[in-house]
Amino acid sequence: MDIKELERLAREIRLRDLQAVFEAGAGHIGGEMSVIDILTALYFRVLRVWPDQPKNPERDRFVLSKGHTACALYVTLAKRGFIPEDEISTFLKPHSRLNGHPNCNKVPGVETNTGPLGHGLPVSVGMAKAAKLSGVKYHTYVVTGDGEMQEGSNWEAIMAAAQFKLDNLTLVIDHNRFQQGASLSDTNDLAPLRPKLEAFDWEVTEINGNDMSEVVSALEHRGSRPHCIVAHTNKGHGISFMQDRVDWHHKVPSKEQYETAISELSEAL
Amino acid sequence: MNAPASTPKLYDCRDAFAATIERLAAENETIVAVCNDSVGSSKLGGFKSKFPERLVNVGIAEQNMIGVGAGLANGGRLPYVCGASPFLTGRSLEQIKADISYSNANVKLVGISSGMAYGELGPTHHSIEDFAWTRVLPNLPVIAPCDRIETAAAVEWAAAYNGPCFLRLSRVGVPDLLPEGHKFELGKANLLREGSDVTLIANGTLTHRMVTAAELLAERGISARVLNLATVRPIDEDAIITAALETGAIVTAEEHSIFGGLGSAVAEVVVDNAPVPMKRLGVPGIYAPTGSAEFLLDEFGMAPSAIADAAQSLIKRK
Numbered sequence: 001m002d003i004k005e006l007e008r009l010a011r012e013i014r015l016r017d018l019q020a021v022f023e024a025g026a027g028h029i030g031g032e033m034s035v036i037d038i039l040t041a042l043y044f045r046v047l048r049v050w051p052d053q054p055k056n057p058e059r060d061r062f063v064l065s066k067g068h069t070a071c072a073l074y075v076t077l078a079k080r081g082f083i084p085e086d087e088i089s090t091f092l093k094p095h096s097r098l099n100g101h102p103n104c105n106k107v108p109g110v111e112t113n114t115g116p117l118g119h120g121l122p123v124s125v126g127m128a129k130a131a132k133l134s135g136v137k138y139h140t141y142v143v144t145g146d147g148e149m150q151e152g153s154n155w156e157a158i159m160a161a162a163q164f165k166l167d168n169l170t171l172v173i174d175h176n177r178f179q180q181g182a183s184l185s186d187t188n189d190l191a192p193l194r195p196k197l198e199a200f201d202w203e204v205t206e207i208n209g210n211d212m213s214e215v216v217s218a219l220e221h222r223g224s225r226p227h228c229i230v231a232h233t234n235k236g237h238g239i240s241f242m243q244d245r246v247d248w249h250h251k252v253p254s255k256e257q258y259e260t261a262i263s264e265l266s267e268a269l
Numbered sequence: 270m271n272a273p274a275s276t277p278k279l280y281d282c283r284d285a286f287a288a289t290i291e292r293l294a295a296e297n298e299t300i301v302a303v304c305n306d307s308v309g310s311s312k313l314g315g316f317k318s319k320f321p322e323r324l325v326n327v328g329i330a331e332q333n334m335i336g337v338g339a340g341l342a343n344g345g346r347l348p349y350v351c352g353a354s355p356f357l358t359g360r361s362l363e364q365i366k367a368d369i370s371y372s373n374a375n376v377k378l379v380g381i382s383s384g385m386a387y388g389e390l391g392p393t394h395h396s397i398e399d400f401a402w403t404r405v406l407p408n409l410p411v412i413a414p415c416d417r418i419e420t421a422a423a424v425e426w427a428a429a430y431n432g433p434c435f436l437r438l439s440r441v442g443v444p445d446l447l448p449e450g451h452k453f454e455l456g457k458a459n460l461l462r463e464g465s466d467v468t469l470i471a472n473g474t475l476t477h478r479m480v481t482a483a484e485l486l487a488e489r490g491i492s493a494r495v496l497n498l499a500t501v502r503p504i505d506e507d508a509i510i511t512a513a514l515e516t517g518a519i520v521t522a523e524e525h526s527i528f529g530g531l532g533s534a535v536a537e538v539v540v541d542n543a544p545v546p547m548k549r550l551g552v553p554g555i556y557a558p559t560g561s562a563e564f565l566l567d568e569f570g571m572a573p574s575a576i577a578d579a580a581q582s583l584i585k586r587k
Binding site: 057061103104105111112113114115116118119121122123124125126127128129130131133134136138140152153156157159160163164 | 299301322323325327328330332333335336337338339340341342343344345346348363364367368371372373374
């Protein structure tokens, strides 16, 4: 799929995500808007996955460690054919398999249960190490939030990935500069991320994480060390009044705001 | 007095674990051992020399160790994730919950030197909370073998079982109790001694103390049944209910806090199904003073003679 098509699809996913969060009356829309370009590039260009064989041993692995943005993953999985598109309307409804954080035993395409932060990267290190042991040539991708990198377990995993020489592992940090309650800089500022990852012997690429061509080329890069993509993104990307506003971490738009957002995203289609 | 005619030979169950995993790994190339710099204490030296590439040592980083185990299972490996039980469980409990139990990852957790095996090193190194922490987690069988034979059988069973489990091992020497060739059955108690006046239930390092206590009770004219209950979850409800109905009193003993462990698990079954007087022996909700595991078990009322006394008192409440 070419860049223009990916961009159009990302907007469609944003629209469906917005509608799902509005209808459910809950979600994490800010971080969903920031990560959707990365999810789109992964599922429609980069990942070797087969929706009819979600457990194929040769599939690339993808872990959404920032599991609170599950709705964006569900919409992407639905567009890619892992789950029915009309199932998105069940998001957060009683007994829906689409709860607020992804469940690998219920939702095809989900590899491990995430939600508590700092879990996805260690599990991804294990997946990449398994490929080294088995000789199966899949690649493992994991997306964390930038605030999530405050969890110490991530740095344990970063050390191990370098020690194990996991050139088959790509970590994308969705660097939207905001966490739940405030900006990173006002909380526990990890920026700049590049020198910290480089100090642990990772290869680091910095990109505009809301620019599809930069996202695709960074994800397709292969090197000789574990690769970290510091994806500079905007929380609430694509919706003017949400952008870079911390209160849109998990706020739900009013009817009026919803219509404004729909109109802005549709315009760009 | 009451000393056995000859002292039985004691075995470190870690050796049975190591020999079994090495044998299984020779037959199954997907088996990997994951550890936290615990090659020596987990007795993985032989595994490392036979299968160096299949020993995944993450360093002193237990949270990552559990996640790596889950990822290895996702990638088609069969990981035995080994570490000192206090750190394997306590340090990374949320990883065990989310990555292993909730994700239902096919990972075998092996808690080494559980209970008060690290004796004099003190309560930071004791693992007397791990039954309570792990047995509330769905999908996660919790197993504490009583001797080297049951340890080997459980390690072998785990390889064939499609799902996670927690094997709680000790380093404190225990005698052989089960017959050679014993097959481990998940959730099945083993009747070690028939009896009608009281039932003694234990696992791990306490089972052999219960057997000795039953012998002392026999000398006092009391007929004590002994059940080895390695599987704390899923628990053998039938054996417990039958024991309650047929003997009318139950004593439990464990190298664990009396809160939330084996005794609590047995009591849950008893109160729901066949209420009878019970006495739960264990660490009484305190941090242990300095001493070896054997000293501390005696200190906390779990010398065989003290167990026998507790059983004798309990019978009076029937």
